[in-house]
Amino acid sequence: MAKRISQSQIAKELGVSQSLVSLVLNGRRDGISDESYNKIWRVAVANGYVPRGMQPVHAPEARRNYVGIVQRSGLKLDRPSNTFSHVQQGLFKVLQQARISTTFLGGERDLDEKKLFELLGQRDPLQGIVLFGEVSEPFLRALGALRVVLLSVYASAPGLCHSVVPNEKQSLEQLVAHLVKLGHTRFAWLGGNCRLGRHRARLGALRECLASRQIELDERHIVSVENGDRQEGFDCAEELMNRLGDDPSEAPTAWVCHNGLMARGAHQFALLRGIRVPEEVSIAAVDRTRICTEIHPYLTSAGSNPEVIGEEAAKLLCKTEEPGENRIFVDLVVPSEFVEGETSGPAPNHA
Amino acid sequence: MAKRISQSQIAKELGVSQSLVSLVLNGRRDGISDESYNKIWRVAVANGYVPRGMQPVHAPEARRNYVGIVQRSGLKLDRPSNTFSHVQQGLFKVLQQARISTTFLGGERDLDEKKLFELLGQRDPLQGIVLFGEVSEPFLRALGALRVVLLSVYASAPGLCHSVVPNEKQSLEQLVAHLVKLGHTRFAWLGGNCRLGRHRARLGALRECLASRQIELDERHIVSVENGDRQEGFDCAEELMNRLGDDPSEAPTAWVCHNGLMARGAHQFALLRGIRVPEEVSIAAVDRTRICTEIHPYLTSAGSNPEVIGEEAAKLLCKTEEPGENRIFVDLVVPSEFVEGETSGPAPNHA
DNA sequence: TTGACATGTTCATAAGTATTAATTCGAATC
DNA sequence: GATTCGAATTAATACTTATGAACATGTCAA
Structure with missing residues (x-):
């Protein structure tokens, strides 16, 4: 694992003092030129500078507030399969109780690896991503690399992620x-x-x-x-x-x-x-x-029942602790009515 | 402003070494007892311990990554008015370019003040909330108190928030x-x-x-x-x-x-x-x-066109800087086709 | 009883960060 | 040209955090 960058390194790269970097990164604005302020932040972010002292992701109660939703290629929001909205309702119903909200990330087509990374990198950690429908395997693997819990509904992907499917x-x-x-x-x-x-x-x-x-x-x-x-x-x-x-x-x-x-x-x-x-x-x-x-x-x-499928998916997401390489993936089959x-x-x- | 607490202080309070605190807060799990791990995090969070090195809130590009969606009472996700999904599509289309994602917060009925506060308090700042349909005025005022930019689509609320409505x-x-x-x-x-x-x-x-x-x-x-x-x-x-x-x-x-x-x-x-x-x-x-x-x-x-309504709503949200008391609210009327x-x-x- | 080993913790110190007084530098004023 | 002033920055240093080695402590098998 690459050693993390320090303020001094940022300072050296920009030819300023470490003091200035410290001031800037702590949000001091007065007495600091806009130019310095911006360039320091730019370099800090670009190099993935992280503060020392605690990594909140590791907190036991680090609540993961979001579940992302990705639709298979071909589905658009404005052509909702009815099924999709029922599943979303089911997801919402369960996740709401855990104060987790559902965020629409886009369709398979809208998202490439870079975009996903941008979407996920700058924000609160996701509890997981629900994939709606059959997505391509490369796409699935790209998502997997983000170390997020994945769950596929209405399609199973053995060995790649959890799934909840109809019977x-x-x-x-x-x-x-x-x-x-x-x-x-x-x-x-x-x-x-x-x-x-x-x-x-x-x-x-x-x-x-x-x-x-x-x-x-x-x-x-x-x-x-x-x-x-x-x-x-x-x-x-x-x-x-x-x-x-x-x-x-x-x-x-x-x-x-x-x-x-x-x-x-x-x-x-x-x-x-x-x-x-x-x-x-x-x-x-x-x-x-x-x-x-x-x-x-x-x-x-x-x-x-698609709402039940959504609910089960939500429960499964809530139970799943950490994304990992060699996890056991659950394939849940919801009975038919x-x-x-x-x-x-x-x-x-x-x- | 109270001086911020250090790892040493946490250590002293718990009778452990600063080293251990450091290890725990950086997420090291192996070789550390669950008891220590949890109690250290508990005290750290309780005392508002913050890491040193940077305060990301101050980053110039501290982008507001989310737009929330709230539906009027009576609408549910699984009974989507078609209109709603088109509007959502329009919102998504524009917001996606700004790397902002849309998050479904719930229906008017699901949300009381307390719940909203919980939902919004623990996460990344929202760029704004889109209200879909006619919501009650008390509800609107409760939302307004959260100091978030509000925008109502398919209903106008003169003097309370922006709106984008059909002609x-x-x-x-x-x-x-x-x-x-x-x-x-x-x-x-x-x-x-x-x-x-x-x-x-x-x-x-x-x-x-x-x-x-x-x-x-x-x-x-x-x-x-x-x-x-x-x-x-x-x-x-x-x-x-x-x-x-x-x-x-x-x-x-x-x-x-x-x-x-x-x-x-x-x-x-x-x-x-x-x-x-x-x-x-x-x-x-x-x-x-x-x-x-x-x-x-x-x-x-x-x-x-509901998709246009969504797009205009998104643009308006992106343009609006800060929520404020005495703002000028825009009422946008989208022409009919x-x-x-x-x-x-x-x-x-x-x- | 003893030693090997694992677990959980601390010591010591290197590395990194915050903060204040001091410095630099250019523009305005005398 | 000298002086003053303020903005921007840095030097110096106190303070905070990270981390490998060392140290307890307990368990288990010989």
């Missing part, structure tokens, strides 16, 4: 069980965020759940799109209808959507086309955000 | 001008957040705009609800239809909505009832958030 398998299992019980056998998948692992996980889980019931998911009934927003839900439903042949006995009766937003879009498509929900088609979504109940019909949906809404009903030809 | 009059003027040009003469108002001044301002502006064109707003065509969300937009439209007599020539052909969310709800109602938009009814909203273009049909809408969407068309009996 996708269980969600799909709940949805499929419900729909099969209602007599559905022909399923469609309306998938979003097709580039991300989350989409693969959900689609894979759907396949498994159906397979274990000897139901096959027709490849033509799988429609996947880029973003997974409302419009794309609409488009997916439209695309699905276009792909279908004329035989109505082949048409899927249960649309399983990647998220609630897409389900709403698909529902709007159904409304416009005069497809009755749930009489003709049942719509179900992997989601547990407010969107499920924002308006009637409420969505039939299953998913891990199923809620029967108004968009699912008995399969039409089952009655 | 409601202009928004309504733009909408009415557009609709009147299309031949509409029978208007309805679907209002939300009926308790807040914002609702009064919008409804009042609508009345004025119509009056100046010799159009009267029928009292029966004014429906106002509590929250202004999607479901209530739906309910408003339903209520409006219920209130109408049988005479179709009396029915309003232009629904002006308090915000985009309500417009979407109203549109869903129209879809369900088979009311064609915009052939039979035009829908317009005071809004400029993402909701206007989240799905087709895009909403015909006018409003001040009009965008013609797909929900407005010629008045039906005008063709």
Whole structure:
């Protein structure tokens, strides 16, 4: 570890006396020229000068007042996934009690190593950083180098940081069980965020759940799109209808959507086309955000409660003591909840 | 000013050596008993021990790294008004360049004076606090007492703090001008957040705009609800239809909505009832958030861009030097933008 | 019982910092 | 040109802190 710089060294570098440096760094302004004042501070800061006598970071009650939030590339504040705001609410709820506040640091794209360093260097120590969504591994490692506790939600990064993730398998299992019980056998998948692992996980889980019931998911009934927003839900439903042949006995009766937003879009498509929900088609979504109940019909949906995910993340952060190299990382899986809404009903030809 | 305490004094008080105090305060843990470690820190902190060598508060670039955000009572993170996230995005965009981050402090309801003091006392100084929405005056005064720069967005508090607000009059003027040009003469108002001044301002502006064109707003065509969300937009439209007599020539052909969310709800109602938009009814909203273009049909809408409001708020905060008693407060009004969407068309009996 | 070892602390002193009186230096005044 | 004055800086030194070596003290195994 590099020996820390002294006032005398700063003085020598600038060609002034150590006394002057001392005066300046203690904040004396009168009787000191602005020029000296500024140049001394500049050099002191640039060289990472630290006072001697105590390093407050080490205080046992050195309260870490902040938790930073970083979003995965692609998410912006003004296009909040609903999920994000629920998670933030959960974080806030728990952290608030410990008088820790949440600070938005930016998106993966906004931040490079240098910027992060600037952001974190000049301020109170962070309790940790919550990563929202799948971030790239180099980015994760760069963050790790800052010696901050990292926690990833909605994506796991084995061996790199803690994580709190939803139970996708269980969600799909709940949805499929419900729909099969209602007599559905022909399923469609309306998938979003097709580039991300989350989409693969959900689609894979759907396949498994159906397979274990000897139901096959027709490849033509799988429609996947880029973003997974409302419009794309609409488009997916439209695309699905276009792909279908004329035989109505082949048409899927249960649309399983990647998220609630897409389900709403698909529902709007159904409304416009005069497809009755749930009489003709049942719509179900992997989601547990407010969107499920924002308006009637409420969505039939299953998913891990994002607020709970936020709460668990906060608890985990509060418990984690120190960032370290060879830590044991916790991967927490939050169970899924199923809620029967108004968009699912008995399969039409089952009655 | 009291002379500052030295390590030796701490050592004497605790009956240990100065060396030990030095070791402890520099964070050495191994080879030091927990008991000593904690008691030394306790006494050091209790006596306000400060290291010698520099007082960072005096650094010329002692930058204020944070801007706090407080929401009005009633808003929660997990029920984000869309507007809020856009404003936050605008704030973030500008503040990021100054390496200032935004910290969510809580809702009006979460915070009492004591809590605020705790939140703000133990950390880096805030550049300011952005208040989102109408907060109560006592709350505002309590915040003011903290000697922090305050800025209110979407609500003005004359003489108490800066504000950045939308131009409601202009928004309504733009909408009415557009609709009147299309031949509409029978208007309805679907209002939300009926308790807040914002609702009064919008409804009042609508009345004025119509009056100046010799159009009267029928009292029966004014429906106002509590929250202004999607479901209530739906309910408003339903209520409006219920209130109408049988005479179709009396029915309003232009629904002006308090915000985009309500417009979407109203549109869903129209879809369900088979009311064609915009052939039979035009829908317009005071809004400029993402909701206007989240799905087709895009909403015909006018409003001040919330992201711009955020940006202006951030600039104002960066410019404001110090909080003071008798400051001059800036009230900034951001102009409204009009965008013609797909929900407005010629008045039906005008063709 | 003894010695090896670990832990926690102190001693002694080198290194670093604060502070006051003294110095320098240029501008204004005589 | 000499004198005064004030701002800026430094010398000198008292005071504070860091740190390696030394010193207790207790534990454990031979």
